[in-house]
Amino acid sequence: MKFLSIVGNSFGCSASGERLVSAARDGDLQEAKALLEYNPRLVRYSTFGVRNSPLHYSAAQGHHEIVSLLLESGVDINLRNYRGQTALMQACQHGHWEVVQNLVLFGANIHRADYLNGGTALHLAALNGHSRCIRLLLADYIPSLPDFWQILNTSDNDVSSSEFDHSALRQVINKPADGGITALHMAALNGHVESVQLLLDLGASVTEVTVEDGTTIDLIGAGSTALHYAACGGNAQCCQILIAKGTSLTAENANGWNALMVARSWHRTWLEEILTTQAEGQSQSLPSPYLSLPLMSIIKIARECGWRNDSLSSSQDPCVVCLERQCTVAAEGCDHEFCTRCALYLCSTNCTSTVAHGPPGSIACPLCRNGIVSFAMLPGTKPAIKEIARTSLSLSFCSCSGEGPEPTPLTPFCKPELRCSRISPLGSSFRSLSCQRFPSVRINSSLCMRAPEISPSLIPCTVDRNLQRHLARCSRAGFRQSASHSEGRRSWFSALNQYVTTGSGC
Numbered sequence: 001m002k003f004l005s006i007v008g009n010s011f012g013c014s015a016s017g018e019r020l021v022s023a024a025r026d027g028d029l030q031e032a033k034a035l036l037e038y039n040p041r042l043v044r045y046s047t048f049g050v051r052n053s054p055l056h057y058s059a060a061q062g063h064h065e066i067v068s069l070l071l072e073s074g075v076d077i078n079l080r081n082y083r084g085q086t087a088l089m090q091a092c093q094h095g096h097w098e099v100v101q102n103l104v105l106f107g108a109n110i111h112r113a114d115y116l117n118g119g120t121a122l123h124l125a126a127l128n129g130h131s132r133c134i135r136l137l138l139a140d141y142i143p144s145l146p147d148f149w150q151i152l153n154t155s156d157n158d159v160s161s162s163e164f165d166h167s168a169l170r171q172v173i174n175k176p177a178d179g180g181i182t183a184l185h186m187a188a189l190n191g192h193v194e195s196v197q198l199l200l201d202l203g204a205s206v207t208e209v210t211v212e213d214g215t216t217i218d219l220i221g222a223g224s225t226a227l228h229y230a231a232c233g234g235n236a237q238c239c240q241i242l243i244a245k246g247t248s249l250t251a252e253n254a255n256g257w258n259a260l261m262v263a264r265s266w267h268r269t270w271l272e273e274i275l276t277t278q279a280e281g282q283s284q285s286l287p288s289p290y291l292s293l294p295l296m297s298i299i300k301i302a303r304e305c306g307w308r309n310d311s312l313s314s315s316q317d318p319c320v321v322c323l324e325r326q327c328t329v330a331a332e333g334c335d336h337e338f339c340t341r342c343a344l345y346l347c348s349t350n351c352t353s354t355v356a357h358g359p360p361g362s363i364a365c366p367l368c369r370n371g372i373v374s375f376a377m378l379p380g381t382k383p384a385i386k387e388i389a390r391t392s393l394s395l396s397f398c399s400c401s402g403e404g405p406e407p408t409p410l411t412p413f414c415k416p417e418l419r420c421s422r423i424s425p426l427g428s429s430f431r432s433l434s435c436q437r438f439p440s441v442r443i444n445s446s447l448c449m450r451a452p453e454i455s456p457s458l459i460p461c462t463v464d465r466n467l468q469r470h471l472a473r474c475s476r477a478g479f480r481q482s483a484s485h486s487e488g489r490r491s492w493f494s495a496l497n498q499y500v501t502t503g504s505g506c
Helices: 002-011 014-026 029-038 040-044 054-061 064-072 087-094 097-105 121-127 131-137 148-152 166-173 183-189 193-201 226-233 236-244 259-265 295-305 340-349 465-477 479-483 486-502
Strands: 329-331 375-377 397-401 419-423
Touching: 014 029, 014 040, 014 054, 014 064, 029 040, 029 064, 040 054, 054 064, 054 087, 054 097, 064 097, 087 097, 087 121, 087 131, 097 131, 097 295, 097 340, 121 131, 121 183, 121 193, 131 193, 131 340, 183 193, 183 226, 183 236, 193 236, 226 236, 226 259, 295 340, 295 375, 329 340
Parallel strands: none
Antiparallel strands: 329 375, 397 419
16 A cells, blocks of 8 residues: 555656645645645645645745644644755744644644754744743643642752642753754844843743754854853843843853953943843842743643634624634633634733732733733533544455454555455545455565565456556556556556456456
8 A cells, every 4th residue: 555655646646745835835824725625635735845835835934824734634743845844844933823833733843953953943933032931832842730830949949749840841942953052042142132031031041051063163162051042142132131030151162261351352332231240149120921820721621622613603602802703611600602713812922910900820801900820621511523534545444354464565455365444545536345255366576666675465367468558568668657648658557447446457
């Protein structure tokens, strides 16, 4: 089946795959739907060379509806391109937080590192200052607790509880790329103040230093802290925040430079006064405006119950925000009800850390302005029905019952002594077939693109001689040569399809 899938992708999916790539890049949702209905295997298509899939293109362009369509069609969410980047990395690089939200809800791996410099999605989001993406990436590590801000600022952060594992959060935030560069280094170098503050509030270490790495070009020098990088970038506010968090002004890197010397070497003269005065103790400041406590609770509910198709009936109360979907969640504290999608939007777009009636990190209820810390699922809300993902193959699979070894994966046929039924995959254009009792013969290995000799395949032994000669002639001429003519390609597959379906020749 793997071999036949490759043949199908080579001959039948190239043009349609390019059309799907164009639709994903341009945001043509209707075209993408039509192509996937025609051939669900197209979700696995990737461009030649760079190996970008339609999921990569739609994520990079911010077309979150097409991203959701591809995910629901069964695409590999962690598929890599030639640089080792996933769709999540490209969405974070360009700051498309809605795409990041969809990918996180579908369980994208946030720990994957690319092949070029070992950077993760968090590194790319911090490099470009996309704080909303950073918040969504870390949503599963920040619990919806009213005293979360106090827990973060306690001295004993090594104790892990069932509700909050501080060590796991610090490990994710301080994960180094090649050369020991962390997300905080990248945000400080480029002067992204909001990202620097959010990372520091969530436990990023100001003492992490870079290391000597032959694969990384480091113009500052190994052993540099985030303050060294902030001094090189020249942003005064980033330097002030890092100093207020307790970073040392006298720390030297491998070149013997402290932050002040780095600033002078890069002609950042306006930083000299800031980098010569060490702050006395750590100053108390408001938490980052991008801290959103209810995010973990609403993401868990969305994964369990869905968030897109909350259809509204006449007997149900509509969501007070959108008036289009039914209420599925309630804000704990004020008990106002919303649909899951609107609650997700409120938590993902919130950019304030202070609420009149609520702890730091809570978001304001749009109705009463009360601080929301978490959401609860309403009674009677049904879990989402998880559809079977479309398979990447258009061939029917065999579900066998009885004793004996499993049939070889290289052929869709079953052993003749077993009674079995064919189960056609979702979205397949082939009709359901019933197995026939065929005697076993050995298939000619020359028919499989010069494949090595394989174990006996279970196919009909009564093969039309004309079909044998036709297939042998195609194999001798070579698949590529035969495939260059559309008429020969159609006749070959027509004969093969009839052979597989009925067991008879043409």
